[in-house]
Amino acid sequence: MDKEEILKEARKAIIDADKAKAEELAKRAIAEGVDPLEMINKGFRAGITEVGDLFGRGELFLPELILSAEAMKGAADILTAALPKGTKKRRGxxxxxxxxxxxxxxxxxxxxxxxxxxxxxxxxxxxxxxxxxxxxxxxxxxxxxxxxxxxxxxxxxxxxxxxxxxxxxxxxxxxxxxxxxxxxxxxxxxxxxxxxxxxxxxxxxxxxxxxxxxx
Amino acid sequence: MGKTYTRMGDGSVIELSESELKRDLEEGTRDAAERGRIPPLCEDELSYLFDIYSIPYRFVSVDRGNEVVLTYDAATLKIRRVGVLTHRIQSLQIYEKLLGADTLEFDHVDYSFKPVKPIIAYEQTELEQALLVTTIPMFYGAMPNLGSYTQPDGPCLNPMELLPMGKITEARAAQEEMVEHAVKDMVNVASAMYESGADGINFDTTGAAGDTDFLATLRAVEILRKKYPQMCIEVGMAGEFILGMHGELTYDGVRVAGLYPHKQVELVEKAGATIYGPAINTNTDESCPWNIARAATFTKACVENSHIPVHADMGMGVGGIPVVDQPPVDAVSRASKAMVEIARLDGL
Known part of the structure; x- marks a missing residue:
């Protein structure tokens, strides 16, 4: 799986609220040398942005949003732990x-x-x-x-x-x-x-x- | 043509060039069409809206013959809200005798069915007094307000505390329990007020707490319709689509979350209501022409799909009217004319 494909899959995992898949993709991204920050921003965060848009249009509902958020958190925790020392940002x-x-x-x-x-x-x-x-x-x-x-x-x-x-x-x-x-x-x-x-x-x-x- | 004086959705004054006005109207109708998966306004309708906004008069009105029914919700509250100390009954008389209302709503300041329940005898007496000094058709109205059934205000666990903890099953169970309590209260209060002489019952800002709110109202309407075949029942909405706080609730096999007005009205009609009131949200970051083109698009699709009269909610923050305490007459009159003549409303 190339980088673009991993990013696309990451986005989809969040929209599908698939926590197991999101975490698996986070681990695979690390193993294949994808920049963890890029993975968060262009993959998972892109997914949660789309989830927000679907929620705003009445096409996705609060319980699904919560599950997407949990999937996002699970993946982000794995990727954040893999950030090189000195680049880890404090959570807002x-x-x-x-x-x-x-x-x-x-x-x-x-x-x-x-x-x-x-x-x-x-x-x-x-x-x-x-x-x-x-x-x-x-x-x-x-x-x-x-x-x-x-x-x-x-x-x-x-x-x-x-x-x-x-x-x-x-x-x-x-x-x-x-x-x-x-x-x-x-x-x-x-x-x-x-x-x-x-x-x-x-x-x-x-x-x-x-x-x-x-x- | 010079610049057109209009406003943003937050009420601030702006001026639009001819091309900007046209662009806002086109983008407003496109936004509604995409969200609701409904047809956009046609060229003639956009051109009519263009004329309504480019007229230099401070306020406009519908053409002769296009007049519609004017209903005022929360009529017993709004005069006091601006600091004029009137009794509830005096407020109703002012609306009837001075402000040209066609129907009115009697209501309590708490404005939810649940808090009315323990003071129902007081409300019945007051309504009877009001009916003695008015001739206008009188609704009794309140909000379903499902939020009032959750802790700390009510008996059910609070879904908004459970959901962020990921307790989705528990949150959904609590929401289903809320529906049962709310249906009982709505039926009890509506029955008591109808039997005391109210001409109809208005369920106002339905859906404010999401799909549970809408479902509870539909069930209450269904029970009331069977109990009182002649009762006039109005269901007015809180926003343009039903928020999915539960997400899986259905009425007559249809999932209620995510429904837009043209689909909401089908269920409202099926439940047995006699009037439906769509509420289209005003976007404060867009202009009034953008908002009214959008509101008229949603409402027109709803009217076309409805077999019962449609009385749109037109007030602060809905129906293309700006979000300000005292909506300015230029904006209100243009929004009203546009909604009546483009969407073919039966009432406001």
Whole structure:
């Protein structure tokens, strides 16, 4: 099997949510001298991107997405372990939750699945979370990104409050802030000074990867 | 022709050249056609949309003779929401006597069937009072809101906690249990309100919690139809396709996850509903013409496939209307005209 074929098979294994096949391909890629990073980015990540697109079109469903994410994680773990010393990158960390007063967590949980599928270390605080708890958790785990979701126009102000609280604490430059949820828009994100806005779960994962310099 | 004043899906003002306007209309209808596997709008329809957007008037209306039924959901909440302190019944009177509503919906601020259950006697009394001072046909409405049946708010395990742990079988079992609870509540509340005088029942934002939400509604509608053959039942949607949170649920042999409006309406009709309300999501990163061409394409296919009246959801973030608290009249009136005259809606 040549490199192009392995990459194509890797992409397919993720779309088919075939964890055993994905792990087998990861091992074969290492044995045949394929660059592990290329294998992750052009093979497995290409697959998870397509899974996101199919999910966004209603052609693939959440349980299948979860299985694809598990297949991706299994393969990525094998490939990451094979990276030469000094080239291993720390996994990006994100703290995420819904704004205080907002109990709507379905969209946020989908974002969590996509972030995990892309190999991020996700700290999901859950729903109806006090603004300060986002900051405390980010400090505790040394996160890269803080993400806040809001479904209501009455709770989206929590996203603005998060940025204000980070500024007050002198931590604004330390963390990237992402916002999302039904009433949030790119214009709102720009207005409150957020670093990124995700229009849906797949877009949120893409923006998170871009913030981490891996987009 | 100079530049056309319009907006993005987030409400911000933009100006489009003639070619940009045409391009956005073509791309909007193509996006819907590809996603829904339905026909795009034809040249004449795109040309009509072009005219609607290039008219310089601040707002537009349908042509004489094309007027449709205007229904307001959450009518008891929306006047208070903008800070005008009215009682629920006064709000309904304002809609009926001042705002030209043809039908209205009476509802509670919690707006879900489950929390209405313990206060049903209070709701029945209020509805009866409202009916005494209005003549307009009155729905009682609420959301199926299957999310309210999961822990910590309800008795079922939370699928959104189980799924990320890879516990797919357990998550699906919890979702199936949620459906059983929700059907009972919806049938109980709808029956009580109908027997207190409501002219119909509106299941609003159906599908908000995915395929479980839609399936539970269809089952509740089926039971209500058998129980009350004359009841008017409206099923309004939350979004353009059914999110597959479970992924394998079926109704009458059809998998409900992933269905777009022209297929949703078939099941809604089969279950026994009398009005269907499609909701096409607004994309905030695209222009209003792009969004309305897309919404009209989906809705037209749905109307053509429906044997029951179609009353599209037109409001903040759906039906080509921008995502802003107070949608601007230029955008709302153009979206309404386009949806009525291109998609051939029966009501808004």
């Amino acid at each position: 960390k994100i703290v995420i939750g819904t704004a205080q007063g907002d109990i709507h967590d379905i969209g946020k949980s989908m974002v969590v699945s996509f972030l995990q599928a892309n190999g991020l270390e996700v700290y999901d605080l859950g729903r109806d979370i006090e603004t300060q708890k986002f900051i405390d958790k980010a400090q505790e785990v040394n996160a890269d990104i803080i993400g806040m979701s809001a479904l209501l126009t009455t709770t989206m102000s929590g996203q603005k409050a998060l940025i204000q609280e980070l500024k007050k604490a002198g931590l604004r430059e330390k963390y990237k802030v992402m916002v999302g949820g039904a009433p949030a828009t790119q214009r709102w994100a720009d207005r409150i000074g957020a670093d990124a806005y995700g229009i849906d779960a797949a877009d949120a994962a893409k923006k998170a990867m871009e913030l981490l310099g891996e987009g």
